[in-house]
Amino acid sequence: MHTLTNGIQHTTGKSEARGWPAASSPVDMSKVCCMILGGGQGTRLFPLTQRHCKPAILFGGRFRLVDVPLSNAIHSQIHKNYIITQFLSASLHQHIFQTYRKESYSSGFIEILGAEQKPKKTDWFKGTADAVRQNLEYLIETPAEYFLILSGDQLYHINFQKMMQCALQKNVDVLVATLAVNQKDAKRMGIMKVNEDHHIIDFHEKPDADAALERLKTPSSVLDKMGLPTETDACFLGSMGIYL
Known part of the structure; x- marks a missing residue:
């Protein structure tokens, strides 16, 4: 299955898709x-x-x-x-x-x-x-x-029009919304690892072992490409349970 994931940044009362194309059309x-x-x-x-x-x-x-x-x-x-x-x-x-x-x-x-x-x-x-x-x-x-x-x-x-536009432009089979979280929060979520093209290459439900957590860390280069902060401990991509 060909999949793609993108980060979503949350702020109080508002969230914006980062790394996604604007719904200009x-x-x-x-x-x-x-x-x-x-x-x-x-x-x-x-x-x-x-x-x-x-x-x-x-x-x-x-x-x-x-x-x-x-x-x-x-x-x-x-x-x-x-x-x-x-x-x-x-x-x-x-x-x-x-x-x-x-x-x-x-x-x-x-x-x-x-x-x-x-x-x-x-x-x-x-x-x-x-x-x-x-x-x-x-x-x-x-x-x-x-x-x-x-x-x-x-x-x-969330503006799901942006999510739909991303799926159409990338021609993906499945699009998963994720949230960058720290190691403590990663232990209670489904955590995925993606490559430079945002393709999911690994997934673990509520990882607890140190070896599994280390394997699932998202490289700073991928976080930067998503428009997410790189100098932070929020280096895990947790599934939000939103799938297109």
Whole structure:
């Protein structure tokens, strides 16, 4: 699989893609469908998740965490949106139905794909990748050429048009959004190593061994090419769980 990764720099209330081409020309986002993973159990956030899944947790007074990826997708002109749910999903379903009225999105849709047992599939989702796999039949029927996979419980501000433009210009099969992190944070994330062309050449989920961490360090020349600081201990590229 041919893959490409680029760094994303985060600041308070704003994030900008660095190393990506500016969206100077219009990008046809009608070819993109977004799938938001909304089944997070969120054991580390207990008791906030005692009655709600993570994406349904209140945020900023009247919003819920799921509104963050949804608003980023909508403002990036992505109007075909699925939300995959499973764990404690009642409040999340209610919020989606009450907040995102169908008539406001006549050019697309916001639909919930709840976990369900089928004649030949009686298991629940075993993880994020399996949640996408078990809904492939809906993806195949969706009029889209590209699929954006997002987590339903993250905070960011990203223009996905830039991400789409980069994927088109580089003609990649998969584009992964990453965040430069230090060694302490690297131990709790999926860490990848890329070459000078931003192709992923190694990946390790939550590396803890010193040898693995040393192997996954991103060379300063690659960080510089991405537009990221080189004189810093944030020399690991952690997956943000954003895939195109």
